[in-house]
Amino acid sequence: MLTGMVVGEVLGVLLGVDANVGGVGFAMIMLIVATDWLRRKGKFPKPSEEGVLFWSAMYIPIVVAMASTQNVFKAITGGPMALLAGLGALVAGAALVPVVARIGEPAEPLPPLTEDEKQAV
Template sequence: MVVYGVAVLSACLLVGMVIGDALGAAIGVDANVGGVGFAMILLVLLTDRLRRRGRFPDVTEQGVIFWSSMYIPIVIAMASTQNVVEAVAGGPVALLAGLGALAAGAALVPVLSRIGPPTEPLPPLEAEEPKGV
């Protein structure tokens, strides 16, 4: 059922928020640190494990897919409420974390591009001609 997929997503979000709050308290920040990110990582790991064991039917996956499509707008809305100026003024930790994430992402691009067998490149897009101008 679709509702089971939503339940899996909700459970991952709750666990991620608890982890984010605990991490924030551990480093002395009065905020949730990465709760949504932890939730998404947990969701990927959990759904992959359930899928490999055959316990994640297609109908249940539809509930996860529905809310996963809402992930980017939700993260953008959450990020717009954070005070970046105060985070940077609070110390170099925010800058170091941002630079570390940037460096890790840049370093992983070649690694991720080698996953899977080589394939043919996509054909070029054809430019559409204006209609009835």
């Protein structure tokens, strides 16, 4: 997380923006890459995997909370650059969905939950 925040701060300085630019996103990308690497090496303990799954589930609410603190009105009235950046991110994200969906081999579906797992939920 700290590395991602530093990368976001540095990117903000390089772009001339007085803000952290994508620090949480960079942190999540690094987390995904690191966990994948550890899984492939067989060095990723089950409790750690469960912790990463928890924080992966928390990512969207955290980003929504962070976005809600932004001054949207000022961004829109500040000029077309904010709108172009938002539309650019939207188009790039939409264009990358099929690309990301093709990564890896198709996997078997998860088995049904056991009675113990159902009770734990």
